[in-house]
Amino acid sequence: MRGHSENSAKGFRALDAHCHLSDSAFDFMRDELYGELISQNITGLVLAGTVPADWVKQKNLDPPPPLRIARVFGIHPWFVDTLDDHELHSALDTLKQTIEHCQGLGEIGLDYFRAKTENQRTTQKKWFEAQLDLAKGLDYPLVLHVVKAHHESVPTLRRHGKSYRGLIHSYWAHVDVAKSYIDMGFLLSVPPRIMKEDPHQILARIDPEHIVFETDTPFQNALGETMQPTLIHEFLENIAHLRGEPVVETAARQERLLSELFPILKEL
Numbered sequence: 001m002r003g004h005s006e007n008s009a010k011g012f013r014a015l016d017a018h019c020h021l022s023d024s025a026f027d028f029m030r031d032e033l034y035g036e037l038i039s040q041n042i043t044g045l046v047l048a049g050t051v052p053a054d055w056v057k058q059k060n061l062d063p064p065p066p067l068r069i070a071r072v073f074g075i076h077p078w079f080v081d082t083l084d085d086h087e088l089h090s091a092l093d094t095l096k097q098t099i100e101h102c103q104g105l106g107e108i109g110l111d112y113f114r115a116k117t118e119n120q121r122t123t124q125k126k127w128f129e130a131q132l133d134l135a136k137g138l139d140y141p142l143v144l145h146v147v148k149a150h151h152e153s154v155p156t157l158r159r160h161g162k163s164y165r166g167l168i169h170s171y172w173a174h175v176d177v178a179k180s181y182i183d184m185g186f187l188l189s190v191p192p193r194i195m196k197e198d199p200h201q202i203l204a205r206i207d208p209e210h211i212v213f214e215t216d217t218p219f220q221n222a223l224g225e226t227m228q229p230t231l232i233h234e235f236l237e238n239i240a241h242l243r244g245e246p247v248v249e250t251a252a253r254q255e256r257l258l259s260e261l262f263p264i265l266k267e268l
C-alpha cells in the first residue's frame with residue numbers, strides 16, 4: 001500500500017479514528033512518534049481504552065500541539081475474560097471516578113471469537129451492559145469492539161433504547177448490519193485491510209458520510225510495514241484514489257466526522 005503521491009504528506013491534515021498511543025509498544029519512542037506525526041501533518045488521534053492501567057497512561061499523555069488526542073476509557077471485552085468479578089467491579093468504579101478525564105467510552109463490546117464458552121459470553125454481556133448503563137447518564141460517544149457478536153450487540157443496543165453516537169471499531173461485517181448501526185447513530189470505523197479485501201463491499205455500498213478510517217496500531221498488522229498511526233496518511237490516500245476524489249476531500253470529511261464526535265479534536 002504505497003502512497004499514490006509521496007510528496008503530499010504535508011498537503012493535508014489527517015486524523016486517525018482509532019489507535020493505542022498509550023500501548024507499551026510506543027513507550028520508548030513516544031516523543032519521536034509525536035515529532036513524526038506532527039511532521040506528517042497528522043493532527044488528531046482517537047485513542048482506545050483497555051484496562052484501568054491504560055486509562056492512567058492515556059491521562060498522562062501530553063502530546064505537543066498541534067497534535068490533539070481524544071482519550072477513550074473502557075473495559076475492553078478481551079480483558080473482561082482475564083479479570084475476576086471483584087477486579088471488574090473495581091474497574092467499573094475506577095471508570096466512574098475517572099470518566100471526566102476522557103471524551104468517550106470504549107473499547108466496550110462483545111468478542112465471541114475470543115469468548116468461546118457460554119459462561120465467558122455471559123460475563124462479557126454483563127460488563128458490556130454495565131458500561132452501556134454508565135453511558136446513559138453521559139453524553140459521550142462510544143467506541144464499540146464487536147467481533148462475531150453483532151447478532152447480540154445490535155439488539156442489546158436497541159434494548160438500551162438511547163440514541164447513541166460513536167464508532168464501530170474495525171468494522172468487518174455485512175452491509176445490513178452496518179445499516180443497523182448507522183440507523184442507531186454510529187459511524188463505521190474501518191481498518192486498512194479493507195484495501196486488500198472488502199468482502200461485504202462496505203466501501204462501495206455505504207455512504208462515505210458514515211465511514212471513518214483507523215489504523216488500530218500497534219495491534220492490527222494492517223498492510224505493509226508501518227505499525228504506527230502515521231499509516232493513516234497512506235490509508236486516506238488509497239481511499240481517495242479508490243473513490244476517485246481528491247485526498248483533501250477524503251481527509252476533510254474524516255476530520256469533520258471525527259471532530260463532530262470528539263470536539264476536542266477540532267483545530268484550534
Ligand SMILES: [Zn+2]
Nearest residue numbers: 018048216219
Ligand atoms: Zn483497538
